[in-house]
Amino acid sequence: xxxxxxxxxxxAVAETAIRAGCRFFAGYPITPQNDVPEYFARRMPQxxxxxxxxxxxxxxxxxxxxxxxxxxxxxxSSSSCGISLKSEAISWMAGARLPVVIANFQRGGPGIxxxxxxxxxYMQATHASGNGGFRMLVxxxxxxxxxxxxxxxxxxxxxxxSRPVLLLMDGFTGTMMEPVELPEPLSxxxxxxxRATKTWAARGxxxxxxxxxVMCGPGLDTRISxxxxxxxxxxxxxxxxxAEIDYEDYLTEDAEVIITAYGISGRIAKSAVKILREExxxxxxxxxxxxxPFPDVAYEKLPLEKLRGIVSAEMSIPxxxxxxxxxxxxxxxxxxxALSSGGEVLDRATILDAARGLMK
Amino acid sequence: xxxxxxxxxxGGQGVMVAGQxxxxxxxETTDKYVTYFPSYGAEMRGGTANCYVVISDDPVGAPxxxxxxxxxxxxxxxxxxxxxxxxxxxxxxVNSSVVTIEETRPDVHVxxxxxxxxxxxxxxxxxLNLVIVGxxxxxxxxxxxxxxxxxxxxxxGAKRPELNPINEAAFRRxxxxxxxxxxANA
Numbered sequence: 001x002x003x004x005x006x007x008x009x010x011x012a013v014a015e016t017a018i019r020a021g022c023r024f025f026a027g028y029p030i031t032p033q034n035d036v037p038e039y040f041a042r043r044m045p046q047x048x049x050x051x052x053x054x055x056x057x058x059x060x061x062x063x064x065x066x067x068x069x070x071x072x073x074x075x076x077s078s079s080s081c082g083i084s085l086k087s088e089a090i091s092w093m094a095g096a097r098l099p100v101v102i103a104n105f106q107r108g109g110p111g112i113x114x115x116x117x118x119x120x121x122y123m124q125a126t127h128a129s130g131n132g133g134f135r136m137l138v139x140x141x142x143x144x145x146x147x148x149x150x151x152x153x154x155x156x157x158x159x160x161x162s163r164p165v166l167l168l169m170d171g172f173t174g175t176m177m178e179p180v181e182l183p184e185p186l187s188x189x190x191x192x193x194x195r196a197t198k199t200w201a202a203r204g205x206x207x208x209x210x211x212x213x214v215m216c217g218p219g220l221d222t223r224i225s226x227x228x229x230x231x232x233x234x235x236x237x238x239x240x241x242x243a244e245i246d247y248e249d250y251l252t253e254d255a256e257v258i259i260t261a262y263g264i265s266g267r268i269a270k271s272a273v274k275i276l277r278e279e280x281x282x283x284x285x286x287x288x289x290x291x292x293p294f295p296d297v298a299y300e301k302l303p304l305e306k307l308r309g310i311v312s313a314e315m316s317i318p319x320x321x322x323x324x325x326x327x328x329x330x331x332x333x334x335x336x337x338a339l340s341s342g343g344e345v346l347d348r349a350t351i352l353d354a355a356r357g358l359m360k
Numbered sequence: 361x362x363x364x365x366x367x368x369x370x371g372g373q374g375v376m377v378a379g380q381x382x383x384x385x386x387x388e389t390t391d392k393y394v395t396y397f398p399s400y401g402a403e404m405r406g407g408t409a410n411c412y413v414v415i416s417d418d419p420v421g422a423p424x425x426x427x428x429x430x431x432x433x434x435x436x437x438x439x440x441x442x443x444x445x446x447x448x449x450x451x452x453x454v455n456s457s458v459v460t461i462e463e464t465r466p467d468v469h470v471x472x473x474x475x476x477x478x479x480x481x482x483x484x485x486x487x488l489n490l491v492i493v494g495x496x497x498x499x500x501x502x503x504x505x506x507x508x509x510x511x512x513x514x515x516x517g518a519k520r521p522e523l524n525p526i527n528e529a530a531f532r533r534x535x536x537x538x539x540x541x542x543x544a545n546a
Contacts, residue, residue: 006387006394143419176423177380177396179387271421345424 004179009169010035012144012180013103014043016151017075019185021194022101023049024067024074026060030082031115032171033105037077048188057082061089061102068098069215071201073155073194077103079171080121081112083129090164091130094233095217099158101151102136103167105174108342116343117171119263122320125168126292133230135237137161137244138292140168142266144178146289152183157244159194161236168291170315172264172345240293247295248287251277252302255284257355260299260325261313262288265346269313272351281359291321299328309334309358313351317341334358361417363502364425367492368410368442369434369455371400374489378432379411381493381511382503386415389507395423408437415502430500432492434475436461453495453538455488471499471541478533484523487530494534499542505535 007015014036017025025044027037037053044051050067054060060076067074078086083104093100106121108114125138137157141147150167158165186194195201202213218226248266251273252258259276261269266287276283286298299310312322312335319337326335336358338350365382369375376398386394393416400409412428414420427447433439433454439461446452451469457476475491490512497505509531517524 004387006384006396172397172423175398177383178420178423179394267419268422270419274418345422345426347426348421349426 004181006177007144007180008035008177009144009147009173009175010105011039012148012182013077013151013167013169014039015182016148017101017155018043018047018049019183020073020152020155021186021191022073022075022155023047023191024064024072025049026052026054026063026067026076028054028057028060028078028082030057030079032107032117032174033077033079033103033169035174036103036105057085058088061086062092064100064102065089065093065096065098068093068100069096069202071195071198071203073099073101073159073191075101075103077105079105080107080109080118083121083124087124087130090136091132091134092216093164094130094134094136095132095219096215097162097217098164098215099155099162100164101154101158101167102164103151103169106168106170114343115171117174117264117315117345118341118343119170119265119315119321120341121168122291122314122316125166126294126324129166134233135240135292136164136166137240138166138168138290139246140263140266140289140291141173142263142270142287144173144176144180147173148180148182150289159198163236166292168263170264171343237293241296244290244293245295245297246288246290247298248285248289249298250285250287252284252286254282255302256282256308257358258284258286258302258307258310259313259351259355260286260310262291262321265313265315268346268348269311269351272348272355275348275352276355281355283355291324294324294328296328299325304329304332307333309336311336311338311351311354311358313338313346313354315340315344315346362420363415363430363500364428364447365413365415365430365432365496366410366425366428366442366445367413367432367434368408368438369432370437371407371409373409373434374486375409375434376400376411377516378489378493379413381508381515382413382415382496384515385503385508385511388511390503392417393420395420397423399424408435408441410438410442430496432496433459434488434492435459439463451499453492453499455492469541469545471495471538473534473537475534479530482526482529482533484526487523487526490527490530491534494531494536495538495541496534498535498538498540500538501542505531
């Protein structure tokens with residue numbers, strides 16, 4: 001077993017990215033994710049990788065796009081309003097079908113918002129991270145070990161589907177410290193081998209009569225039909241609805257009340273379930289690890305009509321995650337919300353009170 | 361068993377290091393679960409800074425709590441902000457060298473530690489946080505004292521080994537105060 005290391009979330013994500021073969025990172029400073037670019041700035045030269053602090057979010061995300069087009073495992077990160085600025089390039093990555101890992105350490109909003117942790121970008125992350133109706137796989141960790149595991153997985157998935165993948169963090173999971181076990185790093189040979197599989201990548205002709213390569217999607221690349229591409233993407237997203245469903249199901253078998261939450265709120269919800277069980281309330285947890293695709297099946301398989309209800313918890317006012325829960329449940333049981341925003345941690349007591357209320 | 365801490369003071373008083381010492385010790389020398397969450401403004405020095413530490417036998421829920429079992433206040437602004445954040449039956453540690461605000465709640469224990477003066481007496485005002493960490497450990501016994509001291513040598517002594525003796529003296533002075541307060545409460 002690997003050594004247990006006490007690490008900050010931002011640094012754990014950055015270190016795992018490097019171990020997963022990420023050799024290009026471009027970013028622009030914004031709280032609460034400044035430890036990500038700082039860490040890459042120190043580490044990238046040690047692995048012959050490239051760190052660039054761009055002149056803006058727009059520039060740095062386009063640089064990550066460019067590096068991915070050259071076949072390199074590439075990453076960018078930001079927080080909320082910074083992600084909005086990056087959304088232009090993210091949409092272009094989706095249009096050009098390029099594998100890039102993007103991390104959003106959510107803070108308050110709308111607008112510049114507070115620098116404190118929040119989960120207020122759920123809709124943007126899962127439904128519209130840019131123009132054009134594309135979707136991304138969205139992974140959201142509840143603890144730092146999951147952040148490590150999901151960072152690794154994000155690079156694998158990005159390459160597997162050749163699409164941008166979003167790591168949906170928050171100010172808590174970014175700045176808190178917790179023990180983690182890191183994966184063994186890929187060797188330089190393995191990193192090179194992954195790059196070599198990307199025969200579509202633009203790496204110069206090196207004297208060979210290779211075809212001119214264009215990676216910008218339909219519109220600029222006239223060989224691709226817009227509708228044809230959209231249909232293909234739609235088919236891909238539909239395969240995700242079965243292949244990429246990922247959630248934690250905890251003590252739901254005999255549950256009368258279900259607590260559901262994702263990311264940082266997921267761990268608070270889980271601790272609430274334990275307390276409710278000690279009180280004699282049969283509580284269970286559904287915690288999506290991927291919020292896109294949303295794990296409809298996790299709720300569908302519950303005896304919804306027999307439940308006292310569901311408590312949907314998140315750090316967003318108005319609720320966003322809860323709308324996906326409502327869509328699936330569709331009136332078959334009562335849904336109440338436990339919310340906070342603006343940097344206030346979701347108080348476990350709020351979840352407990354909501355669950356106790358359903359039992360009355 | 362889960363114990364939550366809020367440690368608060370001015371930037372520069374060693375608030376974050378105090379919290380990290382507890383956290384690193386828990387991570388590296390015990391089987392406990394631990395989270396550390398720092399919270400501070402844009403100021404480098406002189407602004408208020410605080411951190412949250414949760415040490416538990418089970419996976420930790422929220423890394424930031426609204427009510428903590430133990431609150432540590434190193435200055436008056438922290439006292440004003442956090443004296444009501446002590447859970448009923450909890451304990452507040454006060455740097456009595458500079459804190460003038462009184463905790464008056466009957467359901468809260470108060471441990472006064474003259475940490476600033478002790479640090480100056482020992483020859484380095486910067487070891488104030490080691491006095492406080494010593495008092496926390498002496499009172500709560502949440503972690504083995506020798507483990508905390510070894511972690512201090514490992515983390516702080518790596519850059520400044522010449523400070524190990526004074527850090528140890530500061531820790532032990534604090535531990536005596538914390539331990540005596542615990543005996544008095546028992």
